[in-house]
Amino acid sequence: MKDFVIIGHKALTTGDFSLNDLPGSAGRMDILCRCINTALFLSHGMRRDINVHLVLLGEPDPGKIIRFNGEQLRYLSPDERSSGSLIKKALEKDATPFESQSTPGVWIRRGGLAKLLEEFTENNRRIYYLHEDGEDMRNTSTLSDDAVFILGDHMGVTEEEEGAIKAVSAGTLSIGPLSLHSDHCIIIILNELDRIGLKQTEAQSET
Amino acid sequence: MKDFVIIGHKALTTGDFSLNDLPGSAGRMDILCRCINTALFLSHGMRRDINVHLVLLGEPDPGKIIRFNGEQLRYLSPDERSSGSLIKKALEKDATPFESQSTPGVWIRRGGLAKLLEEFTENNRRIYYLHEDGEDMRNTSTLSDDAVFILGDHMGVTEEEEGAIKAVSAGTLSIGPLSLHSDHCIIIILNELDRIGLKQTEAQSET
Numbered sequence: 001m002k003d004f005v006i007i008g009h010k011a012l013t014t015g016d017f018s019l020n021d022l023p024g025s026a027g028r029m030d031i032l033c034r035c036i037n038t039a040l041f042l043s044h045g046m047r048r049d050i051n052v053h054l055v056l057l058g059e060p061d062p063g064k065i066i067r068f069n070g071e072q073l074r075y076l077s078p079d080e081r082s083s084g085s086l087i088k089k090a091l092e093k094d095a096t097p098f099e100s101q102s103t104p105g106v107w108i109r110r111g112g113l114a115k116l117l118e119e120f121t122e123n124n125r126r127i128y129y130l131h132e133d134g135e136d137m138r139n140t141s142t143l144s145d146d147a148v149f150i151l152g153d154h155m156g157v158t159e160e161e162e163g164a165i166k167a168v169s170a171g172t173l174s175i176g177p178l179s180l181h182s183d184h185c186i187i188i189i190l191n192e193l194d195r196i197g198l199k200q201t202e203a204q205s206e207t
Numbered sequence: 208m209k210d211f212v213i214i215g216h217k218a219l220t221t222g223d224f225s226l227n228d229l230p231g232s233a234g235r236m237d238i239l240c241r242c243i244n245t246a247l248f249l250s251h252g253m254r255r256d257i258n259v260h261l262v263l264l265g266e267p268d269p270g271k272i273i274r275f276n277g278e279q280l281r282y283l284s285p286d287e288r289s290s291g292s293l294i295k296k297a298l299e300k301d302a303t304p305f306e307s308q309s310t311p312g313v314w315i316r317r318g319g320l321a322k323l324l325e326e327f328t329e330n331n332r333r334i335y336y337l338h339e340d341g342e343d344m345r346n347t348s349t350l351s352d353d354a355v356f357i358l359g360d361h362m363g364v365t366e367e368e369e370g371a372i373k374a375v376s377a378g379t380l381s382i383g384p385l386s387l388h389s390d391h392c393i394i395i396i397l398n399e400l401d402r403i404g405l406k407q408t409e410a411q412s413e414t
Contacts, residue, residue: 020227023286030286037241043339043386078388079230079237080287132250176398177405179250181285187245187394191383198384 002193003051003125003148005116006035006182009155011056013064015092019081027058029084031153034183036083039190040070047190049145054087055113065111066090073105113150113161117168120148126170129162130189132179134172137192142170145197149173149189151182209400210258210332210355212323213242213389216362218263220271222299226288234265236291238360241390243290246397247277254397256352261294262320272318273297280312320357320368324375327355333377336369337396339386341379344399349377352404356380356396358389 010027017026022033032054039052050070057063066087068076076082090102099107120127127148137143150157150165157165166172175188217234224233229240239261246259257277264270273294275283283289297309306314327334334355344350357364357372364372373379382395 020288022288023284034241034244034285038391041388041391043388077230078241081227081229177401180394181248181250184245184248184394187387187391188398191395194384 001049001051001146003053003120004035004039004186005053005055005113005148005150006032006153007055007113007151007157007161008032008057008153009158010058011054011153012058013056013061013091015088015090017088019084019088022080022084026084028154029087030080031182032056032087033080033083034181035151035186036068036076037078037080038183038186040068040073040076041078046070046073046076053116055111055116056091057112061095063110063112064091064095065109065116067099067107069105069107071105075103076105114164117164121168127165127168129157129165129169129172130175130182130185131157131172132174134174137173137175137189140171140173143193143196145193147193149186151185153182208256208258208353210260210327211242211246211393212260212262212320212355212357213239213360214262214320214358214364214368215239215264215360216365217265218261218360219265220263220268220298222295222297224295226291226295229287229291233291235361236294237287238389239263239294240287240290241388242358242393243275243283244285244287245390245393247275247280247283248285253277253280253283260323262318262323263298264319268302270317270319271298271302272316272323274306274314276312276314278312282310283312321371324371328375334372334375336364336372336376336379337382337389337392338364338369338379339381341381344380344382344396347378347380350400350403352400354400356393358392360389 012027022030048070052068054066090108095108095110097110099109125148130151175185219234229237255277259275261273297315300309302315302317306316332355337358382392
């Protein structure tokens with residue numbers, strides 16, 4: 001599995017929002033919805049080997065993690081309202097420190113970035129921080145198929161969050177010469193991993 | 208300028224649709240909305256050197272072209288409803304064979320793919336067809352900053368359209384090992400052009 005973590009600093013933590021106003025009253029939930037789309041959709045199907053963790057830090061009950069799991073996911077269409085609707089259903093559940101499933105392939109629990117970093121570290125996962133000052137990911141030979149990628153939202157990442165990520169990360173990566181939205185970065189990361197995967201398959205078939 | 212053309216085979220050709228149902232009653236207008244987003248947004252600003260041409264071929268009045276021009280565009284936010292709303296406003300105007308502006312940076316006229324191909328050819332533009340069977344774009348040395356890219360929608364491109372494109376195109380390009388949605392392809396194309404642009408700037412500063 002590959003994991004993407006996106007921090008939604010203003011994303012509402014109740015299901016009490018309108019799907020007609022994802023950017024406004026839902027606290028830029030539209031950004032998180034687009035990240036769900038870019039991390040999970042292929043032209044004809046879904047990427048089954050991906051988890052997306054949305055860290056929701058907005059009012060009124062900050063500190064919830066919603067996980068979309070590509071393997072088990074159902075009822076997701078590519079449009080923003082569709083992922084928005086599954087996020088809303090997840091937020092309508094009572095969240096505890098333990099994951100509970102709201103719809104097939106979508107889980108919610110209490111927690112934040114620290115909890116996720118702790119779990120990934122315990123499982124010896126390679127964590128990458130995405131930032132425009134990082135090393136060009138095309139020059140990174142260590143990218144593996146089970147990497148974890150941490151991205152900010154329109155507000156980026158706070159100093160405190162950055163400190164916590166860098167303390168456990170295997171490196172800071174950049175996706176190219178220009179700074180892009182998180183959902184756009186995810187496409188470029190996955191394209192790079194698709195290419196690495198293809199090369200590995202070709203190398204194996206030659207031996 | 209770089210130009211992207213996206214063919215919306217079912218996209219409604221009247222403004223009489225609901226922003227709450229872009230995928231359904233508006234004929235997969237959500238796909239075109241996401242292409243607007245990926246072609247035009249940078250993290251902090253917009254790509255000003257880009258035109259996006261949406262070719263709308265759905266009912267009730269097929270054959271309209273809506274052009275979003277990055278240089279003059281205003282009132283666009285990244286969410287699907289925002290581009291959907293500007294498309295709706297454009298479709299509420301009477302379309303003629305000549306462009307008329309509906310909101311700043313958005314134009315509408317009657318026409319289709321043939322008209323666009325004719326104009327690009329007259330202006331000696333290099334036209335690229337995006338298709339999974341094409342040459343990997345990372346291996347294409349001829350990509351220039353004023354290229355034109357033609358993409359299909361969820362239905363791809365018809366045989367007839369493909370014939371017309373290939374008759375005038377400089378080549379067929381693929382974006383990587385897997386087949387992706389058109390809006391995702393646009394991100395990868397632009398990342399490649401950003402990298403080529405950076406290399407050229409660095410080469411110039413060395414001389």
